[in-house]
Amino acid sequence: MDAGTALPSLAAKTNEAAARRPFSLAARAALTTGLVLAAFLGAIGWTLSRTYAAGELNKLQDRLHDYTITYIAGTDPRRDGTPILPDSPPDPMFAIPGSGLYAVVLGENGFHWESSSALQRDFSFLHPLQPGQQQFIGPVDTELGRLYYYSFGVALDVPDRAPVHLTFTVAQTEEELESNMAVYRRSLVGWLATLGVMLIVLQLLLLRWSLTPLRKVASDMSRVERGNSDHLDSQYPAELTGLTERINAFIESEREQRTRYRNTLADLAHSLKTPLAVMRSQVESSSDLPGATRTPILDQVRRMDELVAYQLARAATTGRQTFASAVPIAGHAEDLVQSLEKVYAAKNVLCEFDIEDGAAFYGEQGDLLELMGNLLENGFKWAGHHVLLVVQMRQQSGRSRPGLSLSVEDDGPGIDEDKVEKVLQRGVRGDERVKGHGIGLSIVQDIVRAYNGELTVDRSPEFGGARFSVVLPPT
Known part of the structure; x- marks a missing residue:
């Protein structure tokens, strides 16, 4: 037998227990808070982004509507019914070819007018509207890119002639809208990330403060285990008072039981030792017993004395x-x-x-x-x-x-x-x-x-x- 393996080692069991150790309360709370906070800030970001997008789309519709009304207000018909469009556009971008802001007017008898920015561009996807009819559509995939456009149907009065039906359309590419959205999203993500980090740090500080009493209990327990204190003697919150009182009661009960056990063993040792000593003395001093009988009796008494000494010493061992x-x-x-x-x-x-x-x-x-x-x-x-x-x-x-x-x-x-x-x-x-x-x-x-x-x-x-x-x- 190898003496080095006389008693089993606990290293394997200890490593296995450490591997199965669950997350700490602080780790659980931090993980839960992080997930909830990420979901909450994500929902807020999505909502704000959708709200901003809706607001930007409404602003685009209002701007295109205003451009259309400006064109309508500056248009006059000739006596023959031919419309005369204003020379000055409501925005300089209408005068720059391919600027992304376009104006188109459709009329009867094949009438077609385009702003300088829309020259040589394909607007075959537009259709005339009835007077008073209006629509805002987009984004639409075209050769010009993805467009939003606003159309309004009007009827211009001409003296001694039937009204002239025209459809005014103002279109704009989505680049400006997407650019504004991208800037807003970057700003929103930055602020939400900063807010999230601040909230996580604040939560960790609050969590550390909240768990201070538990760390105090663990520290006091370590002091008791090391023998530096007899019991948990700190002041704890009401939620932990019942626990710490029961721990103190358990410690006191264990010590009292150990003391009673040792005292009982001492009494038992005294009770057994005395009769054995009397028996040995009587046998040794008795002249009536022959030597052949006395020696076996003394051997048995000695063995009983050794057995009692061993078992009492073994039972008195307290252990870890x-x-x-x-x-x-x-x-x-x-x-x-x-x-x-x-x-x-x-x-x-x-x-x-x-x-x-x-x-x-x-x-x-x-x-x-x-x-x-x-x-x-x-x-x-x-x-x-x-x-x-x-x-x-x-x-x-x-x-x-x-x-x-x-x-x-x-x-x-x-x-x-x-x-x-x-x-x-x-x-x-x-x-x-x-x-x-x-x-x-x-x-x-x-x-x-x-x-x-x-x-x-x-x-x-x-x-x-x-x-x-x-x-x-x-x-």
């Missing part, structure tokens, strides 16, 4: 907690080593530290003492003269609390790879001649597993003995 205080490591490591140096004073073991400044364990203090104490005791037990404790923090972006890397090395005989799995089993000792219950490393495994960590056993590159390494992931 959402709301845990940071437990400094350096001070507790010094206390443990001082105690072990007294116990193993005869071996004259030197324990060195390589502990990162500010290194802390995010969990129960009892779990840290049990984890580090068992590893250090194992190192003192097997070491020749040297033990090394290395502690480093493991930072990871996106995680509120860092992970922990802890290893204990010694200069003892070490552990062969084929014996690692056996040594990590409960109740097994590396050397039966060495005093101990053989449950320390098994307890270490349970604690590491409870914190979703990983325990590996290999050779110390510096001392040549065993190296026990524990890696706890960031949370």
Whole structure:
């Protein structure tokens, strides 16, 4: 068995969860607002563009109508009924050939008159109108391009003759109308785009301000998780008060339950240990029991005592907690080593530290003492003269609390790879001649597993003995 795979890694699950992470509230609101705003401004732009186009078309019709009336007012018939058109046009563009503004008059008996701008142009698509009849048509595809034209039918009175029927037509290409529309559209798009950007920025600022209480809740939760605060203590809006009160109640309930659990286990330990101690004392002091009977009973009592010690230590392991205080490591490591140096004073073991400044364990203090104490005791037990404790923090972006890397090395005989799995089993000792219950490393495994960590056993590159390494992931 590869010691590096003793406990499963959570990297794959973490990456999968991150890939499925939904949009944030801010992203959802910004996306929704952007889509709604784009649709709204688009509808406004389309409406304004259509309104402007209708207004420009009405203005064109009125202008062509006015030109037509001007031509009609300046026209007089001769005695023979031949109409005389005015010499001065209402607009200089009528005198420029191909200017795009044309005037045409149709009359009876093949009468046809064109302004200078319309000479040599084809206006065969025009038709005479009855007196009083008028029409505005366009755009019409012609050889001159797309035209809008206004026609008006009149009857001019001639003394002692029948009225002269004429149809006055003024036409204009759509170039001017389209040019005005293009200028208006560019201006409209520019202003609407500027307005849209301003509204989006304003919306983002309002959204950021509106979500400030939620960010405050997240920040306070991170402080609680890191152990910098006992509960959420900020003032929140009424909509979040119920949520934060329930979170505080949950935090308090979790801590109270954990305390009651530990107290119950302590009472249970005392209740079981005392009867076992009495039983052992009675059996050892009894003179009525022969040795052949006393020894098996004492062995069973010892095994019961070891089993109770292991199960209580395993049950007392709290494991990874959402709301845990940071437990400094350096001070507790010094206390443990001082105690072990007294116990193993005869071996004259030197324990060195390589502990990162500010290194802390995010969990129960009892779990840290049990984890580090068992590893250090194992190192003192097997070491020749040297033990090394290395502690480093493991930072990871996106995680509120860092992970922990802890290893204990010694200069003892070490552990062969084929014996690692056996040594990590409960109740097994590396050397039966060495005093101990053989449950320390098994307890270490349970604690590491409870914190979703990983325990590996290999050779110390510096001392040549065993190296026990524990890696706890960031949370």
